[in-house]
Amino acid sequence: MRDVLYLERIEQAEALLKPQRVEVLRELAEPRTCTEVANRLGQTPQRVYYHVKRLLEAGLVDLVSERKVRGIHEGIYRAGARSYWLSPRLVGRIGLRRPQDELSLGYLLDLMEEVQADIAGLDRAAPELPSIGLSGEIRLRPEERQEFLHDLQGMLQELFTRYGGAEGDAFKLAVACYPKGSSDE
Numbered sequence: 001m002r003d004v005l006y007l008e009r010i011e012q013a014e015a016l017l018k019p020q021r022v023e024v025l026r027e028l029a030e031p032r033t034c035t036e037v038a039n040r041l042g043q044t045p046q047r048v049y050y051h052v053k054r055l056l057e058a059g060l061v062d063l064v065s066e067r068k069v070r071g072i073h074e075g076i077y078r079a080g081a082r083s084y085w086l087s088p089r090l091v092g093r094i095g096l097r098r099p100q101d102e103l104s105l106g107y108l109l110d111l112m113e114e115v116q117a118d119i120a121g122l123d124r125a126a127p128e129l130p131s132i133g134l135s136g137e138i139r140l141r142p143e144e145r146q147e148f149l150h151d152l153q154g155m156l157q158e159l160f161t162r163y164g165g166a167e168g169d170a171f172k173l174a175v176a177c178y179p180k181g182s183s184d185e
Helices: 010-016 019-027 034-041 045-057 105-120 142-163
Strands: 002-007 061-069 072-079 081-086
Touching (some): 002 010, 002 105, 010 045, 010 081, 019 045, 034 045, 034 072, 045 061
Antiparallel strands (some): 061 072
């Protein structure tokens, strides 16, 4: 099972974006037959098989083995990935991309689409992909915001200058800094 399956074909998105199919897919996190999934969801095996067949055709589910039960071949299926990402290209850009400054929400959204596409294009068969992911929260008073953004930009620019030569493996660094929305925790 892959960690992420990046969906770039509209047929894959159509197969996935049905509530019952998402339920079936969740049940297939572990290898199961359609009968087992049907029992867990309180549905008929035929109904589950219909959904599994569509997911299988779209490449979202894998047939991992078969067994013979009372003379009938029964498939054992498993979800193809732990997560499914929908490519922004499924809809495509509506209108022209306008030049945006680095402090705009539109720029951040474009950057996230680019990062998503870059990650989807990585060779997941490689034994070890050197990468790092960091996430944290910084609390700033309104009067500190500009100074913080200026300091962050300066530190990153220093890294780009220090390691921005023409030799060696290229790494992409994308930093997103945005106000966290309120949560009901």
